[in-house]
Amino acid sequence: MNSGPMLEKMKSRVASDKDEGDIAYFYALSHELEYLTKLTVLGVVACLRDDADRNRYSVEYNLIRFDSIGDWVQALNSTLTGPAAQFFIPSATHITRDLTERVKDDDWRYEAVILASEVARYFDIEANMANKVALRQFFEFGAAIRNRTRGHGAPTTEQCNDVCPKLERALQLVWQNHKLFRHDWAHLHRNLSKKYKVSPLLGECADFDYLKSSRGESFPDGTYISLGEFVKVPLVFISAGLTDVLLPNGNYKAKEFEILSYITNEMGRVDGAVWSTPPGRLPTSHTEGESHLDQLGNTFTNLPQSPTGYIPREKIQDQLKEELIKQDRHPIVTLTGPGGIGKTSLALAVIDNIAKLSDCPYEVILWMSSRDVDLLDAGPKPVTPKVVNKAAIASSVVELLEPSERHDRTFDPQAYFERSLSEGAAGKTLLVLDNFETVESPTDIFSWVDTYIRPPNKVLITTRFRDFHGDFPIQVGGMTDSEAEMLIRQEADRLGVSSLLSNSYINTLIDESDGHPYVMKMLLGQVAREGRAVNPERIVAGANQLLVALFERTYEGLSPAAQRIFLLLSSWRVFVPAIAVEAVALRPGNERFNVQDALDELRRFSLTEEVLSSAEDEVFVGIPLAAASFGRRKLEVSPFKVAVEQDRKLLMEFGAGDKESSRHGVMPRIDRLVSVAAQKASENPAALDTFLPVLEFLGLRIPKAYLRIARLLDEAKVSEGDPEKIKGYIRRYLESSDTSDREESWFWLADLCHQSNDAIGEIHALGEIALLPATTSETIGVVANRMNNRLRELKERGVEDSWSDEVGQLIKRVAEEMERNLEGLDATDCSRLAWLYLNTGNEERARDIARRGGEKDPYNDHCVRLMERLEI
Template sequence: MWSYGQVQGTSICWNPALKPVAPKVVTQAEIARAAIDLLGRSDSDAKDDEVTMQRWLSEGVGGVTLFVFDNFETVYSPADVFRWMDTYIRPPNKVLVTTRVRDFVGDYPIEVGGMNDVEAERLLKEHGARLGISHLLTTGYLRDVIAEAEGHPYVMKVLLGEVAKEGRAVNPARIIGSAGELLTALFERTFSVLAPAAQRVFLLLSSWRVFVPEIAVEAVALRPGNERFDVRGALADLRRYSLIEHVKSDSEDEEDFVGVPLAAAIFGRRKMETSPYRLDIQQDRKLLMEFGPGRRGDVRGGIMARVDRLIREIARRALAGNDSIESMLPVLEYIAGRVPRVYLRLAELVREGGLPESLDRANGYLGLYLERAVPEEKAEIWTRRAEIYRGKGDAAQELHALAEVALCTGRVEEMGRMANWINNKLLQLGDRKAEILGSFGLRETLRNVAERMHARLQGMSATDCSRLAWLMLNLGNAEQARDVAKLGLEKNPKNEYCEKLVERLGA
């Protein structure tokens, strides 16, 4: 639908696409034809509609012309149509585009954000006064209206219109549900141009109106029995069309949370009743709900609390015999790829769940986390790996892991504790000690530990000196071991461990 008029000598061509559910003008050719049907073709115009439209963009229609395209997202391939107009428009003629997508940026973009609470409250009070319902608009009720309408001025006016009609402060959520026809045309038009994957994700989020981690929605695609689909692309499409909102968590994982505005969610629930994806979405929703509900303010806690809840639920179901841990591992592994700390939870889950080769699998998850861990975390991970190797009876790898702990830590006390663990393990090996020390470059790694500790000798206690001395003795360096034990006695003449070593090695 095109309108045409003149304002102070300027021609205005306006193409609003608001009311029709299905847009009638969606291609360059149809845009040109609609304009010519409205304005008529002069004798000098080309017979080709698009050529005529291109000349009008360059030269204007009866003077300087402003071409206005409202709800531009309804045309087919908005980016291509935008480039077409941008190619032919010439000053002083102008093109004004309103759109909810962000696939392109004009020369003078104007970002129209939502109302803040102060602006929304002022609008409500002014509109309420015009409707004669100011006495019904308490501070608490205004707050509820703003929250339910999410600052949408049109929806807020609809809410107050219903209040005026009822003569009482009606529940805002119920009003939005009953006033759906006012927004249905807009949502129908947008929904119809979404790809199937985006429709499915929109209906999923609409079916359970809470804020959930974006990565949790992505992980749903890995649900057992689900066909793979591009969830990340679907979420990007929904953001472009403003059908979802996202909130950035301020936790360490910094994962986005997504939710659907109330008015859009009500529309989505109606669409789901006839959707071919209904049964799949119901199964997806069950998995999504296991991450736990959340409001906008809950995103501060990040995703780890949600993952812990999911793991507890997986373990509970497995214990009850209703599901297997194995079937849910792909979902958790996908999340761990983006939030590495989840690998630590996976390691615990497979060990406690008694899965086949659980120790090897747990160790694998710890290794994946170790690749991404910051230096301060590595000592703890190597300690866990040492415990796994001890459970497997792999002495060489256990010793290697203990050495890595000593090399990662910056605390002298922790170095001494690891040296003591290493010495005790070497003692347990008995005749196998030489063989084990010769594997995996272990002897050289333990020498590095001894050198690192020796460099911190002045800050060590007498007991830690004895532990370093024993490590040196195990590596075959008796003379240096005796010197370190003597230094320990200087620190504490009554230290029995250093005394015994000096006696054994001679003065």
């Protein structure tokens, strides 16, 4: 059997409850059955690949809303046997077959299903059996058993004694033999150094080991199964420290859903906004190709309709046209650039022009769109991508070209596509893959296409990201001023706001957006909504003489400190947090000076532009283009040049940004700095000496920076004193942070105290969580449960005498806070409160609370056992 925390912790709970008696043992097994069922469903659903109808998304959409285990089993059956079944990844077919294949009595699956049916019949549940059974029936019987006993029954000790061996054996058979659990499961967490922390959940997880030293991979944090490829299981949640496994438990409200641990009974709520869009097929993109080929000029193509109002971009259009017409080199051409920059519109304009040439070099032009978001005037809108993987690309080509052999049983769409690339199955072919960054494994698909493409056939790719080599890249940047002005005037006419736009404002708008067409349209949309020119004026200059006339005298009037900061900001023209400029300028080795005064001076002289971040009310500062051009000229001959260049190196570690990105606040920039520090510390621990003073300075104004330092030290582990240093930084954060943001940090501090055997520190941290104004009754229940568990562990070790008085006061505070909401507590929380009173020696009050819990739910195991202990 595979081993690991995911299974061992559940087995440990069952073994512990077994010692309590047959009823507790049966309920523990039923919890294990529900746990196994949900893990199976989540693992199977994760093996569905993306498709146009969003089958996997639709199942996950429902799973987070289900309140009944029976609904989970129905979802499993419909996934295995319904329309979604055709979308399982090839490496998972043995898992699905293990669940659906009908077997006889010489198979372990038959035994597992038979045992489950016998338990079901014992509780008068109809459990008809045929000569052959499928493993999925095990889960059907399991759901019925759960609903008949825990949901709508009260099994006796004798009944539990009779069925527990059979149920335990059935569960053991599935854990040991089901192919889903014969694969390794691991939790991946990418460290700040860009390496991964691999936490085995099931199995040895050797397949994941290379991630511990690789920085070239990019997997989102989460739980994965190794199936020859890493399959993410998004709805399995692992607690910090790998101490618990939590699964969806319904109760979906306000775009959040409940998660539950069948191991510790802890509960929580997580963000479900990802699953808030109604299931089913999304609208198609307006850039999706037609479903059939039509003649266009001298070629056949399925090009989508060209966008209205397209502004020609002659220079880059000529460059792209030249490359696409060439037949003897560059078989793959890529248009790269940020989203909304106009790559798709540019490609359509150029291809339309080529198709209408009398000597068009292509007989067929095939357009494939992977776009999943349309950038509309009203904002970004999700759409259904036409092609998302190799199979979809090949199938789309077959649908368009309609080869005569496509109906043959031996026909292979991918092989046909590969021949089309190399031989031009329908003549000389241009294949366009639009929005390539959204396909599955872009690098792999690029390699696939690159392997088979041969001149005179050609491939054009449009993409925001370029993670491959072997192509001819063409970078798409912002529009030229003239192109941008044409777009602005055209859009202003359409919106009816031309009268609001002066020539100076148009120039400001061009500079503000760096000629980005979508940004310009969005800004004009805001002008239309507000009925006024939104942005402030900006100085624009176009000649060296004008730069000197505008800035020379002003620069000479600046103090040396202000000149130094002006040159620094001019040397890297982006918007950066003002606090980052302060921190960098005050790095070790620099002469100390008042950076804030220098920034104030630059603002007074109108040499800087500022934006207030709504995230932390922090100022972001940048230098306008004309002023920055002047500043870079000055830097070349300035005595500050060497010092400014050193400052710039550190400032650049915060990452580049513009006014738009500044709305996200300072923390993303600090996070990037911490990531760089972690990466460098992983190679040389002494590198932290450069970063820590900067980060500590940031923490004085942005308390969350202290948490980033704590995390950095936790992962770097560069000295024996780090545990206490980490706790110290967390406490510094807690001293200065808002009370609404402290819960997670107190939990972290409690975890660290637990790891260092600091009982008083752990109890204190947990107590502070309970006393936070925004703490919910559910969280207080979790705190109480954890405190009780910790106290029981310490008492078992016989070390409670040295701290009982102080800890007793902390426990009493939590109990009093919990009792204020006594009417709203459920039976389980009542049992936790009663244990708190027992741990403070107040047995009388514990008895009263336990009795109240029993009145709320006479069948609650925790209260029943507690009342038996207290002889109620």
